[in-house]
Amino acid sequence: MADPQSYRPRTSDIPTRPGVYRFRDPNGRVIYVGKAKSLRSRLSSYFVNPNQLNPKTHAMVHTAASVEWTVVGSELEALQLEYTWIKEFTPRFNIVFRDDKSYPYLAVTMGEKFPRAQVMRGDRRKDVKYFGPFYPAKAIRETLDTLLRVFPVRTCSTGVLRRAEQTGRPCLLGYIDKCAAPCVGRISEADHRALAEELCQFMGGEGTKFIRQLERQMADAAAAMEYEKAARLRDDVQALKRVFERNAVVLAEETEADIFAFAEDELEAAVQVFHVRNGRIRGQRGWVVEKVEDSTPAEFVAHLLQQVYGNDDGGDRLPREVLVPIEPADSEKLGEWLSSLRGAGVSLRVPRRGEKATLLETVRENAEQALRLHKSKRAGDITTRSAALQELQESLGIPVPLMRIECYDISHVSGTNVVASMVVVEDGLPKKSDYRKFSITGQAARDDTAAMYDVISRRFKRYLEDQQNSAPLISGEIAQAEITETRKFAYPPSLVVVDGGPPQVAAACQALSDLGIDDVYVVGLAKRLEEVWLPDDEFPVILPRASESLYLLQRVRDEAHRFAITFHRKKRSSSMMESILDDVPGLGPAKRTALLKEFGSLKRLRSASREDLLGVPGVGPALADHVLRALASPEEP
Structure with a gap:
């Protein structure tokens, strides 16, 4: 372990202005990133008597081999640069809210000829309407399955849609009336788009209007003694009401807020967030993180909000209100940063009374339960993993830890x-x-x-x-331009x-x-x-x-x-595919590349029909026939 005094910079060399600093280990890896209103004051605190340091800070400064900093113009810039570095380097001594999945949304692809409803994750796409977030994903899939009874819009993939158009037969959902089957002309393009827009309106908060409209139609059908139609409409109304029951109103309908709470001990912290949209809880999310960084609760909340909303598309997910259990560090600058991401004002505050404070308490209870459950499950895993590494090191006689x-x-x-x-x-x-x-x-x-x-x-x-x-x-000091090193x-x-x-x-x-x-x-x-x-x-x-x-x-x-x-397997399939295509008359490099990009493997190319080949840019009827003849040769072993 390194002696912190061996790399300690002279106090007079450290500026007193705001900035961001990072500690590196002997191999040059960034192990900790922090920000400070005064770099001199903050960095000097790391080089005091080691016995005065928190155990985690003690381990960090003795693992490091150097410290460097960048001066910025304001505390807001420091906040942004700190987040950038944490995302780029994922330092081991920083708290990082890692999660293996992105938020699930109900998405309707209004930019397509026949709009498609689906559960979608990841970055937002153009001409797609999003509703959510919902969590877990199972909940929104069940909701979508229920909604298809009333709004039978297309949910199939592009390949399934194309195959149905070619064969003139709809997929299973078309046969069980969970899709209006625009692929085979059961509904016109305009009517299907109107159906998709009604689904968007329902998910956008106009559900009461649709329920009342169906109830009137049900009453009219019953009055006209069209009992089968009335029964079908009754079932549709019940389906829509079930969707509403899954997303009960907890706050005023105009409320859009994310409500955070956490529970912690000396080693770990469990975070929970409820996403409230149109007064309803649309989703819930949770993380459990190791507290490798010595931070106060206010600093913990600040880091949490930075990482949750700091993605490029975070502004689309930001609600009008962000409710937290404790005022975060630098709350004023953090609020400015969140508002700049959203492009409109964001209220960052701690609810003290009323319904929002009650809901915050519910979120906190969820966090406490999540921490207890995590500890009961994880204790053996951490012990087993550490024991395996130690046992392997001793069995092989290796003098260094197997990091x-x-x-x-x-x-x-x-x-x-x-x-x-x-x-x-x-x-x-x-x-x-x-x-x-x-x-x-x-x-x-x-x-x-x-x-x-x-x-x-x-x-x-x-x-x-x-x-x-x-x-x-x-x-010492570094230029901000150096942050992109890889x-x-x-x-x-x-x-x-x-x-x-x-x-x-x-x-x-x-x-x-x-x-x-x-x-x-x-x-x-x-x-x-x-x-x-x-x-x-x-x-x-x-x-x-x-x-x-x-x-x-x-x-x-x-x-x-x-x-x-x-x-x-991928390389072998590609090379076999290329060797077959090399012998096709009239197939140049550009068209061969287009075929490789479209099908990707020899198996998919062999199963392609003449119509599939004609769908590739640049492939005409004659060339498609040449490719089919080449594929008809005996398969390679």
Whole structure:
């Protein structure tokens, strides 16, 4: 561990203006990002007597090897730059509200010929109307299924729609009256669009109007003794009322607010947010985060709002009110930032009394329950993961903690289309953003050991290049323009795992030795008996079959194999497809690229009809016939 005094900048060199700072570890990785009204005051607090520091702060400053800062013009700019750096570097000592899914919305694609209703996540698209957010996604899918009884708009994909238009037969939803089937002309384009607009109006808060309208039609049908029609309308009214029951009114109908609350202990915090739109709870969301950063509740709330609303499309999701349990740090500047994202005023406040305060208490109770449930489930997982890493380190005799493990696998068929994969595990968990794929050609593809030597050499050459190109770690001021740096291979692993036995281990060690790298440990995991091979050892290490350390190695190896075989299949299919298309008369590079982009694989191309081929830009009837004749040849083995 580094001594903080070894990289402490002189106090007189640190400006007293607002700014953002970041601590780096010896490998140059950003491990903490913070902002300050006065950089000198804040940074000086990190270099006091270590015994006076909070344990988490103590660990951070002793892990770091340098500190650097950027001066900005105002506290608002500091807030924005801090968020930018946290999103870019995901520092391990910052609280990061990670979630594996984006918000689910009910979306209606009004820009299409036949608008489609669907549950959609991710970035917003042009000419699409969104309603929500809803959470969990199951709730909005059930709601949509109910609404299709009254508003039977199209929900099928483009491929299903195209196939129905070609065959003249609707899909299953068309047969069970959950789709008006515009694909086969049961309803005109204009009438279907009007149906989609009515669905949008209902979801936009005009549900009472539609229910009353259906109730009048039901009464008229009953008066005219059209009892079957009246019964159908009665069922439609009940369906719409069920949708309303799932989204009960809790506040005034004009209320649009996000209500946050959290529960915490010394190590973790559980956050809950209720999304209220048109007075109804449209969705609920929750996170549990590790409190690796020493922060006050006010600072915690500020970081939470930064990360929830800081995405590029966050302004579309911002309501008029954001209600929090405690006033966040720099609340005035944070409110200005939220208003700038939304393009209109945002009220950021703590409700003290009334219905909103009551609902906030409900959100807080949910957060407390989520924290209790998480701790009961997670306690064993954290213990098991830590024990597995410690057990593996001791079994292999490695003197450093296994903070980062990289595993490599080679995949090919009889020496053709040779590829390799690199998967990464940090702190016992996969880090998929660092996964890499390699294509291997030439002499390196002659056998597995040559391929392994090639892959390890290429990966660690990049590591050495990044190290050489990076400036030495010196504490001090940096320019804001430097925030876009990317050094994807700059962080070395503690352990390299190769799929194979002594030959593959020897090839990997030779590649590292030729590059002059002697501080990366290498092992191999042989599939047949699950033996662990160390360099230059005559006999393998046999880990207990039921041990967590062996289970960890197996998971890493299997993930590398899955990643490699997926890439190999895609490459093999593409190369076979290209070889077939090369012999098609009149098919130039542009049209071949268009076919590859449209179908993507040989299997999909073989199953394509003449009409499907004609739908590709630039492909006419004669060329489509040539392609079909080429595909009619016997399939490759």
